[in-house]
Amino acid sequence: MTRELAIVIILFLSVITNSFGDFQDQMRSYHDTLYQRSWQHSSDESKDVNLRMPGVHPIKNDTYLCTAVNLGQRKQYIVGFKPFAEMHTAHHMLLFGCQVPADMAFSRDGKFWNCGDMGKGVCGNQGAGEKIIYAWGRNAPDLKLPKDVAFEVGGNSGIAYLVLQVHYGKVDQFVANPSLKDNSGVDLKTSFAPQKYVAGIKLLADGWSLIPPKKKAWHLDTGCQYGNGPVLHPFAFRVHAHTLGTVISGYRVRNGVWTLIGKGDPQRPQAFYPVKPDKQVDIQAGDTLAARCTFNSMQRDKITYIGATMADEMCNFYMMYWYEPNQNNMETGIPESACLYVDEARLMFPLDSDVPLQGSGVKMQMKRDFAEGPDESGQQ
Numbered sequence: 413m414t415r416e417l418a419i420v421i422i423l424f425l426s427v428i429t430n431s432f433g434d435f436q437d438q439m440r441s442y443h444d445t446l447y448q449r450s451w452q453h454s455s456d457e458s459k460d461v462n463l464r465m466p467g468v469h470p471i472k473n474d475t476y477l478c479t480a481v482n483l484g485q486r487k488q489y490i491v492g493f494k495p496f497a498e499m500h501t502a503h504h505m506l507l508f509g510c511q512v513p514a515d516m517a518f519s520r521d522g523k524f525w526n527c528g529d530m531g532k533g534v535c536g537n538q539g540a541g542e543k544i545i546y547a548w549g550r551n552a553p554d555l556k557l558p559k560d561v562a563f564e565v566g567g568n569s570g571i572a573y574l575v576l577q578v579h580y581g582k583v584d585q586f587v588a589n590p591s592l593k594d595n596s597g598v599d600l601k602t603s604f605a606p607q608k609y610v611a612g613i614k615l616l617a618d619g620w621s622l623i624p625p626k627k628k629a630w631h632l633d634t635g636c637q638y639g640n641g642p643v644l645h646p647f648a649f650r651v652h653a654h655t656l657g658t659v660i661s662g663y664r665v666r667n668g669v670w671t672l673i674g675k676g677d678p679q680r681p682q683a684f685y686p687v688k689p690d691k692q693v694d695i696q697a698g699d700t701l702a703a704r705c706t707f708n709s710m711q712r713d714k715i716t717y718i719g720a721t722m723a724d725e726m727c728n729f730y731m732m733y734w735y736e737p738n739q740n741n742m743e744t745g746i747p748e749s750a751c752l753y754v755d756e757a758r759l760m761f762p763l764d765s766d767v768p769l770q771g772s773g774v775k776m777q778m779k780r781d782f783a784e785g786p787d788e789s790g791q792q
């Protein structure tokens with residue numbers, strides 16, 4: 413009898429503990445699910461931003477149109493770009509980050525503005541904080557961000573708006589067909605989750621020199637010494653000049669050794685081109701960044717200045733890089749500002765720095781970025 417009672421008690425206890433165990437497991441998996449959901453909610457949440465021209469109908473050759481998107485208060489991360497160039501009408505597209513756009517004309521409201529010759533420009537506040545973060549040109553390779561690399565935008569990133577600029581080179585199709593509308597643009601893949609690496613852009617530019625007439629290969633050189641910041645890993649570059657530019661070369665100089673980051677023909681589509689992956693050029697504290705622009709002014713009778721008018725030139729080398737944000741030394745601020753001017757007379761460029769690229773690429777009429785005057789297409 414006591415034995416039977418003991419068995420009953422044991423059975424009873426095992427039922428209780430079992431069901432208690434089940435209950436605990438259930439609670440645990442319930443919490444796991446909740447945790448996973450919230451985790452997914454905060455870190456996997458991503459969306460695609462389709463930044464498109466709202467059905468525009470340009471009727472003048474070389475029209476530049478802009479449309480904006482407001483990124484809002486929350487920081488987000490652009491992990492991918494996909495160009496959407498419609499009907500072979502768009503010639504060239506640039507995506508800018510701005511503190512404020514030159515016009516509060518948003519793509520989602522079907523609004524846009526003229527940001528060409530007679531227009532308002534791209535970013536407001538005299539272009540404060542203006543940054544090119546994507547460039548697309550017909551017949552140029554697509555820019556792909558490396559894995560785990562993202563541009564930080566929105567929130568306190570300094571980029572509150574994105575502005576899409578589309579250049580319509582020839583508009584004959586639009587003139588011929590009054591109902592033709594264009595929705596060219598770029599689709600952005602974004603995430604609210606911080607990515608492992610942050611993308612940035614360094615611009616090396618000569619902004620004050622001049623080019624004498626009748627020179628076959630005139631150089632404008634510029635350089636800066638990288639200070640105390642994270643190690644930078646360049647992965648794409650872009651060059652920009654007007655019609656006189658023949659070749660632009662960018663280098664890293666370390667202990668007197670010059671390593672090419674990229675060499676570009678400014679007469680080809682001025683998109684971002686990949687840095688050759690076998691190069692493995694990294695930029696560390698103490699390295700110098702240097703760029704040389706070479707111009708042919710044989711056809712000119714007068715001095716050509718750097719600037720924004722029709723007869724001016726430009727000398728720009730853009731380097732797109734990634735870095736590990738946790739390496740960032742907060743005292744030095746963002747890597748872009750950690751490069752201090754170097755006297756270009758001290759830069760001993762390699763002899764082949766002004767040798768143009770082999771073969772001539774597709775000639776590009778787009779010879780201009782933001783803050784530049786009318787281009788000189790048609791003069792050559």
Ligand SMILES: *[C@@H]1O[C@H](CO)[C@@H](O)[C@H](O)[C@H]1NC(C)=O
Pocket residue numbers: 471472473582583584587
């Ligand atoms: C645009 O340029 C093309 C070729 O240069 C020319 O044939 C055409 O007439 C121009 N269209 C307009 C609207 O000016």
